[in-house]
Amino acid sequence: MSRVLATASPLADVVDRQRAAEQQRALRALLRHPLLTPTGPDPAAFRLVRAHADVLQRWCAAQAGWSLEVRADLVRLRKTAPQSDAGARPAVDRSGVAFSRRRYVLVCLAAAVLAGDGRPQTTLGTLARGVVLAARDPALAASGLVFAIEDRQERSDLVAAVRLLIAVGVLMRVAGQEESFLRASGDALYDVDRRVLGALLVTARGPSTVTAAGFEDRLSGLAAAFMPDTDDARRLAIRHELTRRLLDDPVLYVEDLDDEERAYWTNQRTALVDRVAATTGFTAEARAEGTAMLDETEEATDARMPEQGTDGHATLLLAEHLAAAEPGQTVPHHELRAWLAPLAAEHAGRHWRTDTAAEVGQTVLLERAVDRLVALDLAVRTPEGVRARPALARFAVAAPRVAGHQEPLG
Amino acid sequence: MEQGGHDGRVGPLVHATVEKAGLYRGVMGVFTAARERFLVHLRPEDVHLGLPEPRPPVAEVEATLAQLEEWGNLRADHDTGGVTTVEDFHRARYLYQLTREGEAAEAALRAYTEGLGRRGALQRVALADVRVQLRELAALLDDAAPDESKLSTSLTALVRRVADLADNAQVYLAGLQRALDLTDADLAAFLTYKGQLLEYLAGFVSDLVVIGAEIAGDVLELDQRGIDALLVRQAARDAIDLPPDQRDGATARLEAAWRDRWSGIRAWFVRDGARRSQADLLRERTRAAITDLLTVVTARNSRREGVSDRAADFRTLAVWFAEAPSDDDRHRLWRAAFGLSSARHLTVDAETLEARQRAPVPPHAAWRDAPPVQVSPRLRATGRTGKRGRVPAVVDRTAAKRALAVRLAAQHVQTEAVRRRLATGRPTRLSALGPLDPEEFEAFLALLADVLGAVRDPHGTVRTTTGDGALDLVLEPAPDGAIARIVTRTGVLSGPDHRLTIVPSARSLPDVVSA
Numbered sequence: 001m002s003r004v005l006a007t008a009s010p011l012a013d014v015v016d017r018q019r020a021a022e023q024q025r026a027l028r029a030l031l032r033h034p035l036l037t038p039t040g041p042d043p044a045a046f047r048l049v050r051a052h053a054d055v056l057q058r059w060c061a062a063q064a065g066w067s068l069e070v071r072a073d074l075v076r077l078r079k080t081a082p083q084s085d086a087g088a089r090p091a092v093d094r095s096g097v098a099f100s101r102r103r104y105v106l107v108c109l110a111a112a113v114l115a116g117d118g119r120p121q122t123t124l125g126t127l128a129r130g131v132v133l134a135a136r137d138p139a140l141a142a143s144g145l146v147f148a149i150e151d152r153q154e155r156s157d158l159v160a161a162v163r164l165l166i167a168v169g170v171l172m173r174v175a176g177q178e179e180s181f182l183r184a185s186g187d188a189l190y191d192v193d194r195r196v197l198g199a200l201l202v203t204a205r206g207p208s209t210v211t212a213a214g215f216e217d218r219l220s221g222l223a224a225a226f227m228p229d230t231d232d233a234r235r236l237a238i239r240h241e242l243t244r245r246l247l248d249d250p251v252l253y254v255e256d257l258d259d260e261e262r263a264y265w266t267n268q269r270t271a272l273v274d275r276v277a278a279t280t281g282f283t284a285e286a287r288a289e290g291t292a293m294l295d296e297t298e299e300a301t302d303a304r305m306p307e308q309g310t311d312g313h314a315t316l317l318l319a320e321h322l323a324a325a326e327p328g329q330t331v332p333h334h335e336l337r338a339w340l341a342p343l344a345a346e347h348a349g350r351h352w353r354t355d356t357a358a359e360v361g362q363t364v365l366l367e368r369a370v371d372r373l374v375a376l377d378l379a380v381r382t383p384e385g386v387r388a389r390p391a392l393a394r395f396a397v398a399a400p401r402v403a404g405h406q407e408p409l410g
Numbered sequence: 411m412e413q414g415g416h417d418g419r420v421g422p423l424v425h426a427t428v429e430k431a432g433l434y435r436g437v438m439g440v441f442t443a444a445r446e447r448f449l450v451h452l453r454p455e456d457v458h459l460g461l462p463e464p465r466p467p468v469a470e471v472e473a474t475l476a477q478l479e480e481w482g483n484l485r486a487d488h489d490t491g492g493v494t495t496v497e498d499f500h501r502a503r504y505l506y507q508l509t510r511e512g513e514a515a516e517a518a519l520r521a522y523t524e525g526l527g528r529r530g531a532l533q534r535v536a537l538a539d540v541r542v543q544l545r546e547l548a549a550l551l552d553d554a555a556p557d558e559s560k561l562s563t564s565l566t567a568l569v570r571r572v573a574d575l576a577d578n579a580q581v582y583l584a585g586l587q588r589a590l591d592l593t594d595a596d597l598a599a600f601l602t603y604k605g606q607l608l609e610y611l612a613g614f615v616s617d618l619v620v621i622g623a624e625i626a627g628d629v630l631e632l633d634q635r636g637i638d639a640l641l642v643r644q645a646a647r648d649a650i651d652l653p654p655d656q657r658d659g660a661t662a663r664l665e666a667a668w669r670d671r672w673s674g675i676r677a678w679f680v681r682d683g684a685r686r687s688q689a690d691l692l693r694e695r696t697r698a699a700i701t702d703l704l705t706v707v708t709a710r711n712s713r714r715e716g717v718s719d720r721a722a723d724f725r726t727l728a729v730w731f732a733e734a735p736s737d738d739d740r741h742r743l744w745r746a747a748f749g750l751s752s753a754r755h756l757t758v759d760a761e762t763l764e765a766r767q768r769a770p771v772p773p774h775a776a777w778r779d780a781p782p783v784q785v786s787p788r789l790r791a792t793g794r795t796g797k798r799g800r801v802p803a804v805v806d807r808t809a810a811k812r813a814l815a816v817r818l819a820a821q822h823v824q825t826e827a828v829r830r831r832l833a834t835g836r837p838t839r840l841s842a843l844g845p846l847d848p849e850e851f852e853a854f855l856a857l858l859a860d861v862l863g864a865v866r867d868p869h870g871t872v873r874t875t876t877g878d879g880a881l882d883l884v885l886e887p888a889p890d891g892a893i894a895r896i897v898t899r900t901g902v903l904s905g906p907d908h909r910l911t912i913v914p915s916a917r918s919l920p921d922v923v924s925a
Binding site: 031032033034035077078079080081085086087088089090091098099100101104105108109111112113115116130133134137139140143144145168197198200201202203206207208210215218219222223247248249250251282283285286287288289292293294295296298300301302303304305306308309310312313314316317320323327347351352375376377390391392393394395396397398 | 702705706719720721722723724725726727728729730731732733734735737738739740741742743744745746747748749750751752753754755756757758759760763771773774775776777778780781782783784785789790792793794795
């Protein structure tokens with residue numbers, strides 16, 4: 001829809017197109033940052049979402065089953081995860097490292113301490129004391145987690161958790177620095193935004209009401225409590241699920257769907273895809289194996305391909321190498337290492353970072369490249385190595401073409 | 411005093427730590443019980459009878475006694491009493507009694523067991539007692555010849571009371587802290603009586619503040635009035651009771667001991683400059699205990715009733731994160747519970763989209779068979795889209811700007827001068843305008859353009875202003891219809907004659923002298 005060329009058209013048409021473009025931009029911003037406030041992370045998008053609040057609310061509820069809460073100082077898209085999540089969207093710290101077990105626990109405990117305390121301000125030291133007290137829960141101790149602000153590693157984990165809360169908008173720094181807390185030489189003062197704190201969880205049921213003991217049972221207990229029993233309700237649930245995947249995931253593969261979903265998809269694919277494309281501005285790339293919603297504006301994604309820089313270049317080359325392999329074949333790790341070594345020798349220092357010349361640097365680079373391919377649903381990790389998924393073929397090397405000619409050379 | 415035992419271990423205490431400690435403690439218990447009945451010597455048979463059921467055989471008891479004798483707890487003397495059987499005569503028989511080390515060990519172990527069970531207390535009554543004792547000491551100081559026994563009683567009572575207070579307070583607060591650490595089973599008891607407990611703690615703190623201040627005042631006063639003399643007198647009294655072989659240097663030692671105790675009492679109540687007194691520290695710890703207790707109670711309550719309680723939700727999530735089987739599962743829980751992750755999509759550039767519009771790919775084609783995404787060769791080769799080179803330096807344009815400004819200023823001055831010359835304010839016939847030099851002609855043409863553009867009726871009067879509002883223009887056609895000819899250096903301008911009046915408008919050109 002964004003590719004329609006403008007011809008001479010009446011004013012109403014122009015206004016309509018303008019409004020549609022704004023709605024698309026607002027929805028893309030929500031997909032990127034499900035929680036928006038007037039101060040961040042995208043103030044312009046906050047205003048856009050509020051301007052088109054009811055249209056977006058109706059659409060999200062009807063098509064994706066997501067509730068969009070719009071208030072004077074907060075916009076929250078309750079973006080529940082599709083069932084098929086494999087764990088490729090971790091919480092990350094400022095340098096992009098995924099959170100460890102202790103950091104996740106500390107984020108939850110810090111949020112619990114802030115929720116239990118009624119004051120509008122707090123300091124890092126007070127928060128730390130509260131977290132240490134809360135970490136004495138017997139269930140946590142039984143799982144082997146100990147936290148007592150003893151060493152620098154524990155402090156830096158707590159600071160990482162606090163920085164995440166700042167990035168989300170729960171805390172706002174007023175004075176001081178977290179670094180001085182790391183060095184145990186100072187403290188930092190924060191304002192607490194209770195409304196953001198209240199909007200953090202998107203589960204249908206409160207976790208404290210779920211009494212299951214197994215992990216999968218707990219996860220499914222968080223989702224909607226009722227099972228659809230009529231045909232209509234089941235179809236609605238499937239439509240919601242498929243729309244969520246189209247909105248949130250890079251590629252929807254037919255092989256990932258179960259039988260009911262596949263039947264629905266075969267019938268309703270065009271309608272679903274067109275609806276999503278109309279409201280988000282994405283372009284659909286429909287193929288036999290599945291559909292990818294492409295984002296030309298690059299606004300609604302946090303990982304891009306192709307990208308500049310060492311990691312991006314390595315990812316691109318890896319994609320081409322895997323695309324050239326036999327489809328469905330798993331490429332073992334040692335083969336990939338052997339493939340990367342001469343490339344690193346050629347590029348390190350000239351186009352790539354100098355630390356990729358060493359073996360350790362190459363291992364890290366390979367891990368990051370594979371992580372990015374997995375994040376974009378282009379490959380999967382297996383115990384033996386890496387296997388390409390069908391969409392990776394779009395990055396295969398074609399014959400070079402001189403601009404202006406229609407036929408490829410050679 | 412010899413320290414006995416192998417590799418530095420204190421021999422008499424070893425029996426409490428070995429595997430058969432229960433039996434050894436039982437045997438020693440028999441000895442201590444007998445001593446309370448003033449029975450000092452025991453035979454193995456007596457010990458055997460004194461043990462509780464089920465009793466081990468006598469041979470084992472004898473071996474135990476022999477081991478205890480080796481460790482130094484007991485002393486063995488030969489039994490010289492008469493026997494009744496031949497076997498008894500041939501068997502080595504001993505009488506056992508406690509040694510001095512054994513008695514000391516017993517006392518130590520008893521103090522340990524009692525100490526474990528002691529819960530301590532915060533004694534407000536002790537504070538009042540201490541104050542009473544200090545008042546009595548002050549009264550004794552006034553007396554010229556104080557009663558020795560009264561003095562002795564007062565001092566010893568004072569010291570004992572302060573020691574009690576300190577000891578009990580420390581034990582109690584340690585116990586309270588352990589309970590708050592949620593590992594002691596007493597937490598349930600504390601929570602049941604938490605109202606009374608808070609009163610207890612708060613009452614102690616207030617008494618410590620008030621009475622402690624009074625005590626500090628009394629102590630300082632006593633110091634000034636010479637409590638030292640009383641301490642010396644008490645030390646002398648203590649020295650009288652010592653046996654002869656301990657009297658050497660005893661007085662000095664006892665005086666030093668009493669002075670130590672007094673300075674300890676002072677340190678307990680009196681703040682010395684920057685160093686806080688023990689009473690201050692005790693008060694702070696009690697206050698902190700109150701705060702911690704309230705926090706724990708609140709946390710416990712909120713956990714119990716947390717149906718839709720946010721804090722309980724977060725705490726439950728913390729436990730789930732801790733118990734999740736793998737890191738990937740933790741990431742899934744993060745996305746499912748918090749929903750803050752960004753969407754992810756593949757991107758596409760305009761050229762690929764255009765190519766696809768020209769040659770659309772059918773939806774049933776596989777990705778393998780469709781044309782791939784176009785990537786620029788430079789990106790594929792180097793990982794960068796632009797050429798890398800030196801960034802060109804910023805060009806300094808101040809000189810050119812200055813030249814331009816100078817030129818503009820000169821032009822402006824010229825234009826203003828010309829306008830002033832023309833703006834006479836009098837109606838002038840165009841034919842009467844003398845030869846004009848190029849700048850004047852330019853300005854005149856601009857004015858003419860302004861005024862002619864406003865003409866509606868060719869035969870009427872036109873009033874208008876210049877584009878910048880600086881001059882008011884009035885144009886009237888000449889009545890005789892003559893032709894005006896204006897001579898300039900570049901040529902002659904001719905046209906119907908008019909009368910033109912140029913007046914500087916009221917808002918501008920304040921320094922024009924209108925003729």
